[in-house]
Amino acid sequence: MSKNDNQQGQAITYTAAHWGLYEISQSMTENMTIGPYRHDPNPSDIGRYLNHPQVEALRVQKPAIRKGWLDQQQGKPSAPRGGDEYIEVSWDTALDYAADALRKVKQQHGNQAIFGGSYGWSSAGRFHHSQSQVHRFLNSFGGYVRSKNSYSLGAASALLHWLVMPMKDLMESHTDWKTMEKHCELFLSFGGSKYQNAQVSTGGTAEHRTRGGLNAMHNAGVRFINVSPVSDDIETGGNVEWLPIKPNTDTALMLALAYTLWKHDLHDRDFIERYCVGYSEFERYVTGETDHQPKDAHWAAAITGLPAERIEQLAFELSSHRSMINMAWSLQRADHGEQPCFALITLAAMLGQIGLPGGGFAFCYGAENLLGSPHKHVFGPTLSQGKNAVEHFIPVARIADMLLHPGEHFTYEGKTYQYQDIRLIYWAGGNPFHHHQDLKRLSQAWQRPETIITNEQYWTPAAKMADIVFPATTTIERNDIFYAKREPIIAAMKQAKLPEGQAWDDYAIFAALSERLGIAEQFTEGKTADEWLEHLYSHWRQALKEQEDFELPDFATFWQNNTADMPHSDDPVIMLEAFRRDPDANPLKTPSGKIEIFSQSIADFGLQDCPGYACWIEPHEWLGSPKAEQFPLHLISDQPKNKLHSQLDHSPHSRKDRINGREPIYLNPQDAERRGIMHGDLVQVFNERGRCLASAVPSETVRQGVVRLSTGAWYDPQHWHNDQGEWLEKHGNPNALTADVPTSSFAQGCTAQTCLVEVQAWKGESLAVTAFDLPSLATETDHHQS
Ligand SMILES: Nc1nc2c(c(=O)[nH]1)N[C@H]1C(S)=C(S)[C@@H](COP(=O)(O)OP(=O)(O)OC[C@H]3O[C@@H](n4cnc5c(=O)[nH]c(N)nc54)[C@H](O)[C@@H]3O)O[C@H]1N2
Ligand SMILES: Nc1nc2c(c(=O)[nH]1)N[C@H]1C(S)=C(S)[C@@H](COP(=O)(O)OP(=O)(O)OC[C@H]3O[C@@H](n4cnc5c(=O)[nH]c(N)nc54)[C@H](O)[C@@H]3O)O[C@H]1N2
Ligand SMILES: [Mo]
Secondary structure, eight states: OOTTBOTTOOEEEEEEETTEEEEEEEOSSSOOEEEEOTTOSSOOSGGGGTTOHHHHTTBOOSOEEEHHHHHHHTTOOOOOSSSOOEEEOOHHHHHHHHHHHHHHHHHHHOGGGEEEOOOSOOOSSSSOOHHHHHHHHHHHTTOOBEEESOSSSHHHHHHHHHHTSOHHHHHHTOOOHHHHHHHOOEEEEESOOOTTGGGOOTTOOSOOOHHHHHHHHHHTTOEEEEESSBSOSOOOSSOOEEEOOOTTOHHHHHHHHHHHHHHTTOSOHHHHHHHEEOHHHHHHHHTTTTTSOOOOHHHHHHHHOSOHHHHHHHHHHHHTSOEEEEEOGGGGSSTTTHHHHHHHHHHHHHHTOTTSTTOEEESOBTTBTTTTOOSOOOOOOOOOOOOOSOOOEEEGGGHHHHHHSTTOEEEETTEEEEOOOOOEEEEESOOHHHHSSOHHHHHHHTTSSSEEEEEESBOOHHHHTOSEEEEBOOGGGSOEEEOOTTOSEEEEEOOOSOOSTTOBOHHHHHHHHHHHHTOHHHHHTTOOHHHHHHHHHHHHHHHHHHHHOOOOOOHHHHHHHSEEEOOOOOSOOOTTHHHHHOTTTSOOSSTTSSEESSOHHHHHTTOTTSOSSOOOOOOSSSTTSGGGGTSOEEEEOOOOTTSBTTBTTTSHHHHTTOBTTBOEEEEOHHHHHHTTOOTTOEEEEEOSSOEEEEEEEEOTTBOTTEEEOOSOOOOOBSOSSGGGSSOOBSSOOGGGTOOOOOSOTTTOOOOTTOOEEEEEEOOSOOOOOOTTSOOOEEEHHHHHHO
């Protein structure tokens, strides 16, 4: 038996998903099974359903064109996007239509009328990464309007490079779990540290570490305190103190902790002096010198709903222990989401433990498995996206604004830019009808462009809102390379089954379009997909040899062996350790080279909604605002446990969490009782923006005044268009309710976590969930006959 066989003598190959590395076993007599990588200490089950019949049932089988769009091409009256019929056509027909539409828009309006969308997680694997593929294709075609930053970290990515370091470096340099276990004494978290979220790591993982890391810290005697509107977003195997804060008020709490440190002279003056700039500006604000409002514990208690004594005591506890202050990313997906980031850095700087093992700040253990990895960081193989000849961009969450308001201006990191007039959108590897806020507004914006093209694997809501849908292969239907940051190994991802229906790889789709558009040479460089894999690997291998003095096996050996080891290091990873050791030799990339508690650069932008230091600015809606009289519940829409965003929502693993086919909404038992709502009841969740249905679950895990409805339920509107009747989402998608409002004019990030709603028992007619129905499909000949 070779090392690539399992005990039954079946051949083992590997595949990777963002949920981990998986082993695929296959024999002549048995079907394919997908199981966890045998050395993964805490594998995720999400990826085991990649080939489940319920998943495959929703595959896009053939290229399809929306009937209304075809009618429009022929000058006939036409139906709008959403709920329309699709005509299945040959690859040649679909490619010809798409190439014509691209050519026409370029000729008539220029490349700045094309939006290369594709924000989204697409799939693991270094070559068949659909975002990279579509961007490379559009760059070969003369460029496109792009998007910057992410829904994940809109505020933080724009802000943190001014204060401490780029978000990317920060994520890669988190102190490792072993060091945390050894040195940390108090782990204070804002928004928990969910190992369920750390099932996910960009590109995959061979080693899920977060659950083990938290358990080991607990066993080593670390104390955990969780500041969160929900109690169960950190599980350590032991006791966690819960401070049930009102959502979106963490900045006020952090300011009061800072105030208390100042008042009792507990702040580390030496650290502040040596490693920071701008503390005195902040001190004048926090003490009330600038606005006559000391940010003391009583002030914060009234805002946060936490007792003033506990706040004061917490400041003492932090300063008398080796303390790590952890903050979930969700806190900055909120109105003025820059402020908790600012406050986190400020508070950690005042405590003076940044750069010490087990102390300082973290952002965020639990958000992804990468954070806390002990493995050495070396760069990975990358497909060049080429050069974009169009300079225009949007901050990613401003998509609906751009489509609805072409020509208008927006600001970003202190500069002013203009929204372009978008005529064509090409999307591959993301789901805007999952990720965007206020989906009713997005549906309206989505009617604007002349043509929307997408490559998709499944009939997702985004596919059902596109004009030309190309069927794309899934990871298990193609060869690729698994590499992710700070992982112990890389792996050969081998095709395990034939493509479903007529699906093609994204690369093949773009290669065929390139052929028609006369840009094949730029896009493909004459290589097949497998030739690209070898090319990327060999170049990378060479670069590692030169820059890291590390030698990987040659490609053929790697492919034969299935895996290869990455370089190993026994040195602990301690965030900002080098900076602390010698700040002159290892300055930060900030304007001053130090931690900026006050940023002169940001202050100079003169923005009311994002001044130069951490401050409390009321969100446009929250439990303390007048609007709470009408909509008294704060909606938290967190990451779903058993899938990644909307991916595999149709798998049995995700569907088992549903109650009567709908997403559960958790609410405090007292809030439920007041509304006469019982476990499993069908409820409507609503505000002035929208309405959705969900199944109620009264639970002590959520604070009073808070409801939790996880993201990911495929968008399922009762009517796709406003003129058909009142708008209602039937499946439990929280973005039916969220506001499409930016964090601030500085970062323009998404603010999904700032959202008030009301919940009532649903008395209307019972409405079937249709999210997992295929659209109405006709064949080309049917269409010609009609
Ligand atoms: N209310 C609320 N909204 C949120 C959030 C929140 O906390 N609350 N979180 C936000 C965050 S952090 C994020 S990152 C976004 C995530 O938003 P997205 O990343 O857009 O969501 P996904 O569901 O992962 O979408 C990926 C899509 O790519 C497709 N796909 C996968 N592999 C391939 C491939 O190989 N080829 C092609 N062509 N397609 C492929 C999948 O079928 C799927 O439709 O959502 C954001 N939205
Ligand atoms: N299984 C799974 N894992 C995932 C993902 C997924 O879709 N599924 N998505 C991945 C992606 S793209 C990202 S960006 C990360 C996101 O990582 P995060 O943003 O850290 O995760 P969330 O689950 O959105 O939120 C974490 C917790 O923050 C709490 N919270 C919300 N608002 C507030 C607040 O105002 N104050 C406080 N103190 N707490 C608050 C919520 O109760 C929630 O439990 O997760 C990644 N991991
Ligand atoms: Mo994200």
